[in-house]
Amino acid sequence: MPTEAAPPERPRSPGELFVAFTLLALQGFGGVLAVAQRVLCEQRRWLTREQFVEILAIGQILPGPNVCNVALMVGDRFFGWRGAFAALAGMMTAPVAIVIALTALYAQFAALPAVAGALKGMGAVAAGMIVGSALKLVPALRGNALRLPASLAFGAAAFVLVALVRAPLVWVLLGLGALACATAAWRLRAADKR
């Protein structure tokens, strides 16, 4: 399968980034990553799946909210620090205003069973959306230097450690992450020799 080298589209201005990330953030109930993948890779086509996974990898290993790191890096790649600021401001401004307003209203409505039920339903859907967007990213592993069997093995191990064993993320990233990177480095060097 050919890996798409460059994404087909790019934003025209930091203003377009601001608008795109505002709209994206406003659709992100219970987490924005699923929406970010959909909008950036499929609708706006500013990033290939491979680029999205790369940027997410940096966002995951660094401290701070992943989606905010992703917004920052995407904006920076197109328009430098102005783009980074525009994307992050888009991600935060409207949602901050909404969440503060909701907090002011919350006390009056929290006791209603319909409200509590709706929140529970939205949470269940949000969890599924994250799993669905992860499944969509799996094809990005095909061109990976690790090759598919090793990729799937590292992915499965990371899932078991984090989701089932509930191992601290830092140790999974430092331990398993380092092992995966070392394996990739070894495979890349072997490919050079041939």
Add this chain to the structure above:
Amino acid sequence: MNAAFAPMLSAGELAALFGHFLLLSLLAIGGAITVAPEMHRVLVDRMALLTDAQFNASIAIAQAAPGPNVLFVAVMGYQAGGLVAALVALTAIMLPSTTLALAASRWGHARREWRPVQAFKAGMAPIVIALLMATGWILAAATPGWRHLVLTVAAALLVWRTRIHLLWLIAAGAVAGALGWV
């Protein structure tokens, strides 16, 4: 609780909040929620700015609202000391991590042909995807019972296999929940 009349904090308390969240920002690998236990220790146990119920409600409100989950930090600040404290807390939790992310991203992009950078990208890719799946799993498992899992699995399949608009899915979840089916 009426947040609109929340007590305003002194300059000293705001400074302590700011300093503390600056530090937590750099510890928050995997997102701000990973340092929530530490925030609880400081805001509820030590400074007594929030009650337990306010602390938990902060996370629930931010989850239900659109936007990044890190906004729970703004909600905590708001409940502790109004708008000023909300902005202080949010700025402090964002500033160090965003600066670091920008620097790291530029450093990596400038050296993208460099072997260790390529090995990092290739090695981390499967782990990043697995972490996304694990996040969905942990969120779904946090709710007791099984009926909500029907919604979770349906949403995962629809997102994976179709181009249905994500807001329809969220709306369907909200309706099913409000009717008491979940």
